[in-house]
Amino acid sequence: MNEEPGPVQPQPAAAGATPAPEQEGPRHSGIVTALRETVFVVVVALVVSLLVKTFLLQAFYIPSESMEDTLQIGDRVIVSKLTPGPFELHRGDIVVFEDPGGWLDPAPPSDRGPLARALTFIGLLPEDSNEHLIKRVVGLPGDRIMCCDDQARMTVNGVPVEEPYVHPGDPASSRTFEVEVPEGRLWVMGDHRERSEDSRFHPDLEGGGTIPVDAVTGRAFTVIWPVDHWAWLGGQEDVFAEVGGTQGVR
Template sequence: MTDQHEARAGHAEHRAAAPAGRSRGPVASFLRETAIILVSAVVLSWVVKTFLVQAFFIPSASMHDTLLEGDRVLVNKLAPGPFDLHRGDIVVFADPGGWLTDQDVPDTNALQDVLIVIGLMPQQSEDHLIKRVIGLPGDRVASAGDGSPVTVNGVAVDESAYLAPAPAPARSPST
């Protein structure tokens, strides 16, 4: 017998000696690999949502014309921190004063709640606000009210980029 024949014979004997319960069919292998991929995807999604980026629905009309109700935004969780905040940035933060108590928040079922926790579905934003940064620490923000401009450190803020254009005045027909 040649070495090659002995190796094949030894391999065949080894296969025959393996316990019947240890051999896996193609279906079992497929299910095992699918479970590994799904668990890995869920864990990766949760890590991304927890430490890097989180999705939110826009809950109210307070950011018109920039954002509309029902829009979705991705929030960078590394700011402030490695990335600095600047005037004009949009931020999401927990509602400190219960301002959203009268908001109509759609109900979610158990599956949607799980998807929200792991980051595969945007959070309903019932306890978060989304606003534009006007002033930074150390700035003095003021407004005289009634259409007066908001000022930061005494300089009026140009809000034309954020506000909807005013409608043109109606003209009365000439008689």
Template sequence: MTDIDQELRRDRKPTRRSARKRGFLLFLRDLLIIFVIAIVVSFVVKTFLIRSFFIPSESMRETLQVHDRIIVNQLVPELVPIERGDVVVFRDPGGWLPPAAPIEQNPIVASVDWLLSVVGLSAPDSNDHLIKRVIGLPGDHIVCCNALGQMSVNGVPLDESPYVTLPVGDTRVSRDDFETTVPADSLWVMGDNRYNSKDSRYNGDTPGKGFVPIDNVVGRAFVVSWPLSHWAWLDNYPGVFAGVPESGE
């Protein structure tokens, strides 16, 4: 082999190594771009379309179990109107929840939790929200209970058997009688586990008098996503409210 051939081989080796190094750096760059785009898309989806919450209480049994994770449609009520029977997540109107103790986390866990919350896979603020079923819309007149133990909305008794949970042998859908008219821009909400739910009935001494401002609604829960054994669509049972006239009719 001549001196010229040896020199050419020496020149090629660094070139090949440089090409491999450059290819690896390009791969890392593309991977980083894909990761950033995924984070941005997830953030947009979580902020404007859907997000995840977990269930911290038993107020919606048997529809929802403690620690179930649900997916919430955030287009409700901004673009899609709320309907009677919808299961909604809402911010505490004030006084519904006891003061929450601060959660202490080590920096690593806190950082991971924050990142997951950005993309909607974690819900660290679930304890600041509540979930109930909408029974009354603005202007609705709600009365409970009639001789059959049913609740009435605008004079029409409801058969809530598809979703309500009652103690064995009890047919009254509320332990206590009540009568109310829902004010403008507000909702009357109740838990499906009627004898174990601190809902609109039992928050009359709060600033909102038990009503939930529509502006406090984060969205409508439409699916149980976790655990997989509990996976289910969340129905608003339109048949239960089919005969109810609009308020004022």
């Protein structure tokens, strides 16, 4: 007669034998999974940030008073790298551009630590602007710009322009000039005309003070910091609506 097998009884470990390791529980496995997911998300976020900085948007720190009152020292602005490029650059736009040569004194060594430099490189901290400048586009290729007429106004292609963004109390320019902007270049000026060493101050350099369109990093379109300075930096196309000539460059 067949007997039903009884329950399996645990066998005592042999003397001196090493106990089998306990199996990892679900809690330990969950922690490992969470760590892996966190690392993956962080890596993806860093890669996306680097790609955004390289091709789309970049933050910059404003180090000087040359664009007051539009921009204040310490403001952080976001720059679109799609202008010029897919989108046209117009008169009145505010642009960040690389020093075309001879505009800036040699920058002192950066006092940012390795971590800050790494975060700046991937776009999580704003550039300190040591090799960049920020000004407003006043003249496009082919424009003839002169200052000043008998009412102390700047003219573009013979048309006087009223500039509402110029720092209160500043003239259109305390320096007289007349220039025709060469092909592929721009004439740029700061809004605080008495505190801005812009195109007017470099007549002896290549382009007679103009900058290459290729030197433009992008168009500044918003102030994001500090919070009480939030502002949309729209262009001032209406100021130049009547001047004719080229209407935009890519």
